[in-house]
Amino acid sequence: MAVDPGEYDKAMPIVAAHLAKIERAVGRTRASHAGQPFAAVHRALAEALRDEGAQRVVPQVVEELARQISEAVAGPSESAGWVSDPVTTPARGGGHPRTAMDDRRS
Template sequence: MATDPREYDKAMPIVAAHLAKVERAVDRTRGTHAGQPFAAVHQALAEALQDDGAQRVVPQVVEELARQNSGAVTGP
C-alpha cells in the first residue's frame, strides 16, 4: 500500500507542532525536576505533557524521558 505524498505534506505540520509541544514539556520538566526520583519526574512530565496538549505520547517514551531526567541509576 503506497502512501500519497500529499498526505505526508498535510501531516508534517501537525507532527511538527506535536513534537514541539513534547519538547517544551520535556525541557520544562528537565528544568524543574532534573535529578529527582523517577516517580516525581515521571509525574511532572505526564502533567506537563497534559498541560501542553501533548498527552498522546507512547508510555515507554515518557518513561524513558523521565528515567533520563531523574536521578535513576542505570547500567554501565
C-alpha cells in the first residue's frame, strides 16, 4: 500500500495540533490531580480533553494516562514533555500504547 508523500505533509500539522491538545489536557490534569484516586483523575482528564477539543483519544490511552497521573507524586520535577510517548509509541506485541514506565520496569 503506497502512500503519497504529499498526504503525509498535509496530515502532520493536523496530527501535531491534536497531540498538542492532548498534551495540554494531560499537563493540566497532572498539575491539579497528581496522586488522586484513579476515578477522579479519569473524570478530570476526560473533561480536560473535551475542553481542549481532543475527545477522540483511544480509551485505553486515556485510562493509562489517568493511571499514571493517579500514581504520580506531584512535584516540581515532573514535566508534561513525556506525555506524547503513551500516545504515539506502539505497544510490544499488541495494539495498546506503552509508556516510558513500561521500559523502566522491564
